[in-house]
Amino acid sequence: MTLLGLPDDIQACLFDLDGVVTRTAVVHAAAWKETFDAFLRAHEGPGARPFDAVADYDEYVDGRPRADGVRAFLDSRGIHLPEGTPGDPPDAPTVNGLGNRKNELLLERIRTGGVEAYEGTLRYLEAVRAEGLRTAIVSSSANCRDVLRAVGAEHFFDVRIDGVVAAERRLPGKPHPDTFLAAARDLGVEPSRAAVFEDALAGMDAGRAGGFGYVVGLDRVGQSDALYAHGASVVVKDLAELGGKR
Secondary structure, three states: OOOOOOOOOOOEEEEOOEOOOEOHHHHHHHHHHHHHHHHHHHHHOOOOOOOOOOHHHHHHHOOOOHHHHHHHHHHHOOOOOOOOOOOOOOOOOOHHHHHHHHHHHHHHHHHOOOOOEOHHHHHHHHHHHHOOOEEEEEOOOOOHHHHHHHOOOHHHOOEEEOHHHHHHHOOOOOOOOHHHHHHHHHHOOOHHHEEEEEOOHHHHHHHHHOOOOEEEEEOOOOOHHHHHHOOOOEEEOOHHHHOOOO
C-alpha cells in the first residue's frame, strides 16, 4: 500500500462530490425533504407520511440522477407521475417538475452559503496531486461545477463527469458504472488502475460493477456494514484516515 492508503498500482482517483468532497449531502437532503413533503401533503392530505431525510434519502435518492431519485422515492410510496420534460416548471406535477423544484431549492441554499468542504478530503486531494496521480470528480449533480467553485476546489480535478456531461453523452447514472468508466477513460487509465471514492450505496454498486481496482467508502452516516455489503474495499469516516499527510 502507498502512503495514500491505496494499492501500489493505482494511477487515478475518482471522487464523488456530495458527501465525499463537500457536505452538500445535508443540503440535498433538506431540499428533497421540502420538495417531497409539500408534494405528499398536496397529493395525500395533511396526514401524509413525510419524507425521511435520512432513511428515504439514503435508500432512494442519494447518488442518483435527479429524475431517477424522484421516480425511486415515489415508487416506494406507490405513486406514479407522468415523466414530463426536463424543461417543466418547478410546480408541474411530473417527475421532472418535482426534480426541478428540488434543484431550485438546492441552488437557493448554495447561493446563501450552504456548502462546505470536508477539510480531510481537501488535504487528501493535495497529497494525491502531489504524488502525481490523476484525478476526476464524478457526480450526478448538474450543479457540480458551481459547488466546486463555491468551496474553491475546482482546481483539484483533471476531469469532470457530472450531470451535465452525463446528459450530453447519454450516460446512465449510478448505480450503473458508466460515469466512473467515462472518467477513467478521459484520464487514460484502466478501471483496474483507478480508485473510486464514494459515500452512497449506489456509488458502491457502481464501483463494484465497473471493475475498479479499489473502492473507498466514506461512512458519513453510520452505514459502514452496508457500504461493505455494496462493494467497498475499505470504509473510513474521513479520508485523513487513509494517510496522505505531507
